[in-house]
Amino acid sequence: MFSLNYEIDDVFKINEKEYKANGNFDNILRIIDMLQESRLTKAYKYLLGLKMFFGDKTDLVALEPLSQEEVFHEVYHNYVEKQEEAIEYDLQGNPIEENEGNKKQDYSLKHDAPYIYVSFVQAYKIDLIEEQGKLHWFKFQALLEGLPEDTKFRQVISYRTWKPSKGDSPKHKEQMRKLQKLYRLPGTENEIADDEEEVD
Structure with a gap:
Protein backbone atom coordinates (compact mmCIF):
# COMPACT_ATOMS: atom_id res chain seq x y z
CA MET A 1 0.00 0.00 0.00
CA PHE A 2 1.19 3.52 -0.80
CA SER A 3 2.63 5.38 2.18
CA LEU A 4 4.62 8.55 2.69
CA ASN A 5 6.11 7.20 5.89
CA TYR A 6 7.96 4.20 4.47
CA GLU A 7 9.74 3.18 1.31
CA ILE A 8 7.80 1.02 -1.11
CA ASP A 9 8.58 -2.58 -0.24
CA ASP A 10 8.18 -5.23 -2.93
CA VAL A 11 9.70 -8.02 -0.83
CA PHE A 12 7.47 -10.96 0.13
CA LYS A 13 8.34 -13.63 2.65
CA ILE A 14 7.21 -16.99 1.30
CA ASN A 15 8.06 -20.24 3.08
CA GLU A 16 10.65 -18.45 5.23
CA LYS A 17 12.41 -17.09 2.14
CA GLU A 18 12.33 -13.53 0.79
CA TYR A 19 11.38 -12.78 -2.81
CA LYS A 20 11.43 -9.39 -4.52
CA ALA A 21 8.50 -8.76 -6.86
CA ASN A 22 8.33 -6.52 -9.90
CA GLY A 23 5.85 -3.86 -8.80
CA ASN A 24 6.24 -1.54 -11.78
CA PHE A 25 2.97 -0.26 -13.20
CA ASP A 26 3.47 -1.74 -16.66
CA ASN A 27 4.11 -5.20 -15.21
CA ILE A 28 0.98 -5.03 -13.05
CA LEU A 29 -1.04 -3.95 -16.09
CA ARG A 30 0.32 -6.90 -18.07
CA ILE A 31 -0.65 -9.26 -15.25
CA ILE A 32 -4.16 -7.79 -15.16
CA ASP A 33 -4.43 -8.30 -18.93
CA MET A 34 -3.13 -11.85 -18.62
CA LEU A 35 -5.80 -12.71 -16.06
CA GLN A 36 -8.49 -11.71 -18.56
CA GLU A 37 -7.18 -14.10 -21.23
CA SER A 38 -9.91 -16.72 -21.60
CA ARG A 39 -7.67 -19.15 -23.52
CA LEU A 40 -5.47 -19.73 -20.48
CA THR A 41 -6.39 -22.14 -17.69
CA LYS A 42 -6.46 -20.83 -14.13
CA ALA A 43 -3.53 -23.03 -13.16
CA TYR A 44 -1.41 -21.67 -16.00
CA LYS A 45 -2.37 -18.10 -15.11
CA TYR A 46 -1.07 -18.58 -11.58
CA LEU A 47 2.16 -20.13 -12.88
CA LEU A 48 2.64 -17.36 -15.43
CA GLY A 49 1.70 -14.74 -12.86
CA LEU A 50 4.41 -15.93 -10.49
CA LYS A 51 6.96 -15.69 -13.30
CA MET A 52 5.77 -12.19 -14.15
CA PHE A 53 6.03 -11.09 -10.54
CA PHE A 54 9.30 -12.83 -9.62
CA GLY A 55 11.06 -13.66 -12.89
CA ASP A 56 11.18 -16.70 -15.18
CA LYS A 57 13.78 -18.46 -13.01
CA THR A 58 11.94 -18.16 -9.69
CA ASP A 59 11.84 -21.39 -7.70
CA LEU A 60 8.21 -20.64 -6.79
CA VAL A 61 7.17 -22.39 -10.01
CA ALA A 62 8.17 -25.66 -8.33
CA LEU A 63 5.38 -25.28 -5.76
CA GLU A 64 2.28 -27.45 -5.95
CA PRO A 65 -0.51 -25.86 -8.03
CA LEU A 66 -2.61 -25.03 -4.95
CA SER A 67 0.36 -23.34 -3.30
CA GLN A 68 1.09 -21.40 -6.49
CA GLU A 69 -2.50 -20.14 -6.42
CA GLU A 70 -2.24 -19.08 -2.78
CA VAL A 71 1.07 -17.25 -3.30
CA PHE A 72 -0.15 -15.52 -6.45
CA HIS A 73 -3.32 -14.30 -4.75
CA GLU A 74 -1.34 -12.98 -1.79
CA VAL A 75 0.95 -10.95 -4.04
CA TYR A 76 -1.78 -9.83 -6.44
CA HIS A 77 -3.94 -8.77 -3.48
CA ASN A 78 -1.11 -6.58 -2.22
CA TYR A 79 -0.97 -4.59 -5.44
CA VAL A 80 -4.44 -4.61 -6.98
CA GLU A 81 -7.02 -5.48 -4.35
CA LYS A 82 -5.49 -4.13 -1.11
CA GLN A 83 -7.14 -0.72 -1.00
CA GLU A 84 -9.42 1.18 1.32
CA GLU A 85 -12.33 -1.02 2.38
CA ALA A 86 -14.87 1.41 0.95
CA ILE A 87 -13.48 0.96 -2.57
CA GLU A 88 -14.26 -2.17 -4.58
CA TYR A 89 -12.30 -3.22 -7.67
CA ASP A 90 -13.26 -5.37 -10.64
CA LEU A 91 -11.11 -8.19 -12.00
CA GLN A 92 -9.23 -5.73 -14.23
CA GLY A 93 -8.12 -3.63 -11.28
CA ASN A 94 -10.52 -0.78 -11.99
CA PRO A 95 -12.50 0.90 -9.19
CA ILE A 96 -16.24 0.17 -9.09
CA GLU A 97 -18.39 3.00 -7.79
CA GLU A 98 -21.83 2.73 -6.24
CA ASN A 99 -24.52 4.36 -8.36
CA GLU A 100 -28.09 4.29 -7.03
CA GLY A 101 -27.69 0.74 -5.79
CA ASN A 102 -25.91 -0.47 -8.94
CA LYS A 103 -22.20 -0.91 -9.37
CA LYS A 104 -20.94 1.09 -12.32
CA GLN A 105 -17.49 1.15 -13.85
CA ASP A 106 -16.40 4.66 -14.80
CA TYR A 107 -13.15 3.79 -16.54
CA SER A 108 -11.01 0.98 -17.86
CA LEU A 109 -7.24 0.95 -17.46
CA LYS A 110 -7.00 -0.88 -20.79
CA HIS A 111 -9.66 0.86 -22.89
CA ASP A 112 -8.78 4.34 -21.59
CA ALA A 113 -5.02 3.92 -21.97
CA PRO A 114 -4.71 6.73 -24.58
CA TYR A 115 -6.61 9.18 -22.34
CA ILE A 116 -4.53 8.20 -19.32
CA TYR A 117 -1.31 8.57 -21.29
CA VAL A 118 -2.10 12.04 -22.62
CA SER A 119 -3.39 13.17 -19.23
CA PHE A 120 -0.14 12.19 -17.49
CA VAL A 121 1.78 14.21 -20.09
CA GLN A 122 -0.65 17.12 -19.72
CA ALA A 123 -0.69 17.23 -15.92
CA TYR A 124 2.71 15.89 -14.86
CA LYS A 125 4.87 15.99 -18.00
CA ILE A 126 5.29 12.23 -17.48
CA ASP A 127 5.57 9.97 -20.53
CA LEU A 128 4.23 6.62 -19.32
CA ILE A 129 5.90 4.77 -22.19
CA GLU A 130 9.28 6.09 -21.07
CA GLU A 131 8.40 5.23 -17.45
CA GLN A 132 7.84 1.54 -18.18
CA GLY A 133 10.05 -0.49 -15.88
CA LYS A 134 10.58 2.51 -13.59
CA LEU A 135 7.31 3.96 -12.26
CA HIS A 136 5.87 1.90 -9.41
CA TRP A 137 2.24 0.74 -9.51
CA PHE A 138 1.37 2.53 -6.26
CA LYS A 139 2.76 5.82 -7.57
CA PHE A 140 0.92 5.33 -10.85
CA GLN A 141 -2.37 4.79 -9.00
CA ALA A 142 -1.86 7.86 -6.80
CA LEU A 143 -1.05 10.04 -9.82
CA LEU A 144 -4.02 8.65 -11.74
CA GLU A 145 -6.45 9.42 -8.91
CA GLY A 146 -4.96 12.90 -8.57
CA LEU A 147 -5.34 13.96 -12.20
CA PRO A 148 -6.89 17.46 -12.46
CA GLU A 149 -10.41 17.91 -13.78
CA ASP A 150 -9.19 19.64 -16.96
CA THR A 151 -7.28 16.57 -18.20
CA LYS A 152 -8.67 14.42 -20.98
CA PHE A 153 -9.10 11.39 -18.73
CA ARG A 154 -11.16 13.33 -16.18
CA GLN A 155 -13.25 14.90 -18.91
CA VAL A 156 -14.07 11.49 -20.36
CA ILE A 157 -15.16 10.25 -16.93
CA SER A 158 -17.33 13.36 -16.48
CA TYR A 159 -19.11 12.55 -19.76
CA ARG A 160 -19.78 8.98 -18.68
CA THR A 161 -21.09 9.95 -15.26
Whole structure:
Protein backbone atom coordinates (compact mmCIF):
# COMPACT_ATOMS: atom_id res chain seq x y z
CA MET A 1 0.00 0.00 0.00
CA PHE A 2 1.19 3.52 -0.80
CA SER A 3 2.63 5.38 2.18
CA LEU A 4 4.62 8.55 2.69
CA ASN A 5 6.11 7.20 5.89
CA TYR A 6 7.96 4.20 4.47
CA GLU A 7 9.74 3.18 1.31
CA ILE A 8 7.80 1.02 -1.11
CA ASP A 9 8.58 -2.58 -0.24
CA ASP A 10 8.18 -5.23 -2.93
CA VAL A 11 9.70 -8.02 -0.83
CA PHE A 12 7.47 -10.96 0.13
CA LYS A 13 8.34 -13.63 2.65
CA ILE A 14 7.21 -16.99 1.30
CA ASN A 15 8.06 -20.24 3.08
CA GLU A 16 10.65 -18.45 5.23
CA LYS A 17 12.41 -17.09 2.14
CA GLU A 18 12.33 -13.53 0.79
CA TYR A 19 11.38 -12.78 -2.81
CA LYS A 20 11.43 -9.39 -4.52
CA ALA A 21 8.50 -8.76 -6.86
CA ASN A 22 8.33 -6.52 -9.90
CA GLY A 23 5.85 -3.86 -8.80
CA ASN A 24 6.24 -1.54 -11.78
CA PHE A 25 2.97 -0.26 -13.20
CA ASP A 26 3.47 -1.74 -16.66
CA ASN A 27 4.11 -5.20 -15.21
CA ILE A 28 0.98 -5.03 -13.05
CA LEU A 29 -1.04 -3.95 -16.09
CA ARG A 30 0.32 -6.90 -18.07
CA ILE A 31 -0.65 -9.26 -15.25
CA ILE A 32 -4.16 -7.79 -15.16
CA ASP A 33 -4.43 -8.30 -18.93
CA MET A 34 -3.13 -11.85 -18.62
CA LEU A 35 -5.80 -12.71 -16.06
CA GLN A 36 -8.49 -11.71 -18.56
CA GLU A 37 -7.18 -14.10 -21.23
CA SER A 38 -9.91 -16.72 -21.60
CA ARG A 39 -7.67 -19.15 -23.52
CA LEU A 40 -5.47 -19.73 -20.48
CA THR A 41 -6.39 -22.14 -17.69
CA LYS A 42 -6.46 -20.83 -14.13
CA ALA A 43 -3.53 -23.03 -13.16
CA TYR A 44 -1.41 -21.67 -16.00
CA LYS A 45 -2.37 -18.10 -15.11
CA TYR A 46 -1.07 -18.58 -11.58
CA LEU A 47 2.16 -20.13 -12.88
CA LEU A 48 2.64 -17.36 -15.43
CA GLY A 49 1.70 -14.74 -12.86
CA LEU A 50 4.41 -15.93 -10.49
CA LYS A 51 6.96 -15.69 -13.30
CA MET A 52 5.77 -12.19 -14.15
CA PHE A 53 6.03 -11.09 -10.54
CA PHE A 54 9.30 -12.83 -9.62
CA GLY A 55 11.06 -13.66 -12.89
CA ASP A 56 11.18 -16.70 -15.18
CA LYS A 57 13.78 -18.46 -13.01
CA THR A 58 11.94 -18.16 -9.69
CA ASP A 59 11.84 -21.39 -7.70
CA LEU A 60 8.21 -20.64 -6.79
CA VAL A 61 7.17 -22.39 -10.01
CA ALA A 62 8.17 -25.66 -8.33
CA LEU A 63 5.38 -25.28 -5.76
CA GLU A 64 2.28 -27.45 -5.95
CA PRO A 65 -0.51 -25.86 -8.03
CA LEU A 66 -2.61 -25.03 -4.95
CA SER A 67 0.36 -23.34 -3.30
CA GLN A 68 1.09 -21.40 -6.49
CA GLU A 69 -2.50 -20.14 -6.42
CA GLU A 70 -2.24 -19.08 -2.78
CA VAL A 71 1.07 -17.25 -3.30
CA PHE A 72 -0.15 -15.52 -6.45
CA HIS A 73 -3.32 -14.30 -4.75
CA GLU A 74 -1.34 -12.98 -1.79
CA VAL A 75 0.95 -10.95 -4.04
CA TYR A 76 -1.78 -9.83 -6.44
CA HIS A 77 -3.94 -8.77 -3.48
CA ASN A 78 -1.11 -6.58 -2.22
CA TYR A 79 -0.97 -4.59 -5.44
CA VAL A 80 -4.44 -4.61 -6.98
CA GLU A 81 -7.02 -5.48 -4.35
CA LYS A 82 -5.49 -4.13 -1.11
CA GLN A 83 -7.14 -0.72 -1.00
CA GLU A 84 -9.42 1.18 1.32
CA GLU A 85 -12.33 -1.02 2.38
CA ALA A 86 -14.87 1.41 0.95
CA ILE A 87 -13.48 0.96 -2.57
CA GLU A 88 -14.26 -2.17 -4.58
CA TYR A 89 -12.30 -3.22 -7.67
CA ASP A 90 -13.26 -5.37 -10.64
CA LEU A 91 -11.11 -8.19 -12.00
CA GLN A 92 -9.23 -5.73 -14.23
CA GLY A 93 -8.12 -3.63 -11.28
CA ASN A 94 -10.52 -0.78 -11.99
CA PRO A 95 -12.50 0.90 -9.19
CA ILE A 96 -16.24 0.17 -9.09
CA GLU A 97 -18.39 3.00 -7.79
CA GLU A 98 -21.83 2.73 -6.24
CA ASN A 99 -24.52 4.36 -8.36
CA GLU A 100 -28.09 4.29 -7.03
CA GLY A 101 -27.69 0.74 -5.79
CA ASN A 102 -25.91 -0.47 -8.94
CA LYS A 103 -22.20 -0.91 -9.37
CA LYS A 104 -20.94 1.09 -12.32
CA GLN A 105 -17.49 1.15 -13.85
CA ASP A 106 -16.40 4.66 -14.80
CA TYR A 107 -13.15 3.79 -16.54
CA SER A 108 -11.01 0.98 -17.86
CA LEU A 109 -7.24 0.95 -17.46
CA LYS A 110 -7.00 -0.88 -20.79
CA HIS A 111 -9.66 0.86 -22.89
CA ASP A 112 -8.78 4.34 -21.59
CA ALA A 113 -5.02 3.92 -21.97
CA PRO A 114 -4.71 6.73 -24.58
CA TYR A 115 -6.61 9.18 -22.34
CA ILE A 116 -4.53 8.20 -19.32
CA TYR A 117 -1.31 8.57 -21.29
CA VAL A 118 -2.10 12.04 -22.62
CA SER A 119 -3.39 13.17 -19.23
CA PHE A 120 -0.14 12.19 -17.49
CA VAL A 121 1.78 14.21 -20.09
CA GLN A 122 -0.65 17.12 -19.72
CA ALA A 123 -0.69 17.23 -15.92
CA TYR A 124 2.71 15.89 -14.86
CA LYS A 125 4.87 15.99 -18.00
CA ILE A 126 5.29 12.23 -17.48
CA ASP A 127 5.57 9.97 -20.53
CA LEU A 128 4.23 6.62 -19.32
CA ILE A 129 5.90 4.77 -22.19
CA GLU A 130 9.28 6.09 -21.07
CA GLU A 131 8.40 5.23 -17.45
CA GLN A 132 7.84 1.54 -18.18
CA GLY A 133 10.05 -0.49 -15.88
CA LYS A 134 10.58 2.51 -13.59
CA LEU A 135 7.31 3.96 -12.26
CA HIS A 136 5.87 1.90 -9.41
CA TRP A 137 2.24 0.74 -9.51
CA PHE A 138 1.37 2.53 -6.26
CA LYS A 139 2.76 5.82 -7.57
CA PHE A 140 0.92 5.33 -10.85
CA GLN A 141 -2.37 4.79 -9.00
CA ALA A 142 -1.86 7.86 -6.80
CA LEU A 143 -1.05 10.04 -9.82
CA LEU A 144 -4.02 8.65 -11.74
CA GLU A 145 -6.45 9.42 -8.91
CA GLY A 146 -4.96 12.90 -8.57
CA LEU A 147 -5.34 13.96 -12.20
CA PRO A 148 -6.89 17.46 -12.46
CA GLU A 149 -10.41 17.91 -13.78
CA ASP A 150 -9.19 19.64 -16.96
CA THR A 151 -7.28 16.57 -18.20
CA LYS A 152 -8.67 14.42 -20.98
CA PHE A 153 -9.10 11.39 -18.73
CA ARG A 154 -11.16 13.33 -16.18
CA GLN A 155 -13.25 14.90 -18.91
CA VAL A 156 -14.07 11.49 -20.36
CA ILE A 157 -15.16 10.25 -16.93
CA SER A 158 -17.33 13.36 -16.48
CA TYR A 159 -19.11 12.55 -19.76
CA ARG A 160 -19.78 8.98 -18.68
CA THR A 161 -21.09 9.95 -15.26
CA TRP A 162 -23.18 12.93 -16.39
CA LYS A 163 -26.87 12.91 -15.58
CA PRO A 164 -29.43 15.44 -16.84
CA SER A 165 -30.70 18.15 -14.51
CA LYS A 166 -33.94 20.09 -14.78
CA GLY A 167 -32.04 23.26 -15.64
CA ASP A 168 -30.21 21.72 -18.60
CA SER A 169 -31.24 22.92 -22.04
CA PRO A 170 -32.33 20.37 -24.66
CA LYS A 171 -29.26 21.30 -26.70
CA HIS A 172 -26.93 20.63 -23.78
CA LYS A 173 -28.60 17.31 -23.04
CA GLU A 174 -28.31 16.23 -26.65
CA GLN A 175 -24.63 17.20 -26.75
CA MET A 176 -23.86 15.32 -23.52
CA ARG A 177 -25.65 12.17 -24.71
CA LYS A 178 -23.60 12.27 -27.89
CA LEU A 179 -20.42 12.54 -25.81
CA GLN A 180 -21.59 9.66 -23.60
CA LYS A 181 -22.17 7.54 -26.68
CA LEU A 182 -18.80 8.52 -28.15
CA TYR A 183 -16.83 7.75 -24.98
CA ARG A 184 -18.81 4.87 -23.49
CA LEU A 185 -16.94 1.78 -22.44
CA PRO A 186 -17.38 -1.52 -24.30
CA GLY A 187 -20.30 -3.45 -22.85
CA THR A 188 -22.11 -0.32 -21.57
CA GLU A 189 -24.24 0.37 -24.65
CA ASN A 190 -27.40 0.91 -22.58
CA GLU A 191 -25.89 3.29 -20.03
CA ILE A 192 -26.82 6.57 -21.72
CA ALA A 193 -28.56 9.06 -19.43
CA ASP A 194 -32.18 9.87 -20.20
CA ASP A 195 -34.65 12.44 -18.89
CA GLU A 196 -36.26 9.95 -16.50
CA GLU A 197 -33.06 10.11 -14.44
CA GLU A 198 -33.23 13.86 -13.94
CA VAL A 199 -32.40 15.19 -10.52
CA ASP A 200 -33.26 18.48 -8.84
